[in-house]
Amino acid sequence: ERSAARSRPARDTAPRHRDTGLKQERAVRTRAQVLDAAAEAFATQGFPAVTVQDVAALAGVTKGAVYFHYANKEALAQACAEEFYHRIGVIGQEVEESDLSPLRAVTELLERTARAFRDETMVQAGARLQIERSLIGAEMPMPYLGYTESLTAWLRQAQEAGQLPAGTSPEATARVLVSAFFGAQHISWVLNDRADIADRVREILTAVVPMATR
Numbered sequence: 235e236r237s238a239a240r241s242r243p244a245r246d247t248a249p250r251h252r253d254t255g256l257k258q259e260r261a262v263r264t265r266a267q268v269l270d271a272a273a274e275a276f277a278t279q280g281f282p283a284v285t286v287q288d289v290a291a292l293a294g295v296t297k298g299a300v301y302f303h304y305a306n307k308e309a310l311a312q313a314c315a316e317e318f319y320h321r322i323g324v325i326g327q328e329v330e331e332s333d334l335s336p337l338r339a340v341t342e343l344l345e346r347t348a349r350a351f352r353d354e355t356m357v358q359a360g361a362r363l364q365i366e367r368s369l370i371g372a373e374m375p376m377p378y379l380g381y382t383e384s385l386t387a388w389l390r391q392a393q394e395a396g397q398l399p400a401g402t403s404p405e406a407t408a409r410v411l412v413s414a415f416f417g418a419q420h421i422s423w424v425l426n427d428r429a430d431i432a433d434r435v436r437e438i439l440t441a442v443v444p445m446a447t448r
């Protein structure tokens with residue numbers, strides 16, 4: 235009995251912990267894969283046409299794996315929209331940390347955002363889902379206001395630094411920039427899948443804040 239006990243290896247807890255860690259890693263990876271697939275489907279087909287089965291097939295997982303992470307198609311849409319704003323927020327943070335003058339920060343933010351709209355599926359999905367928000371039976375993030383506030387803050391700093399023409403309203407200028415950007419990225423998407431969005435946004439900046447583009 236004792237010799238048998240001696241020959242049995244001590245209960246090694248490591249493999250089980252390693253096992254749990256691997257399982258968690260795999261779950262995180264699958265969740266990200268599913269969200270990326272949902273973004274691809276929403277960006278190209280639009281919310282109404284997409285099924286959970288489409289997302290599962292695009293992600294290369296079972297429908298059950300999708301439902302394990304997201305309760306339904308609406309939850310996928312909400313998560314994509316939230317990731318869209320997270321991505322836009324990261325761009326704003328990067329501009330903030332690049333220590334530019336306020337007006338240069340405004341142009342940099344809009345130009346980097348334009349490239350993200352052109353190149354990033356999650357951003358394209360977020361933009362389309364927000365247009366389709368009334369078709370999505372779930373609470374979607376409030377659009378436009380966060381971006382407008384970021385621009386307003388920099389434009390107020392520019393005004394305080396005397397970089398804006400006398401009488402310019404930072405708030406109104408920010409609203410015009412966001413409206414023009416929103417319209418330009420939509421028109422560019424419809425006409426040429428956003429191929430020319432960077433040029434269109436540069437035109438907006440030159441027209442609305444010429445002093446920032448000299």
Ligand SMILES: CCC[C@@H]1OCC(CO)=C1C(=O)O
Pocket residue numbers: 347360361364365376377378379381412415416419
């Ligand atoms: C960057 C301008 C506003 C931006 O453009 C598309 C879109 C989608 O709703 C936006 C938003 O919600 O902030």
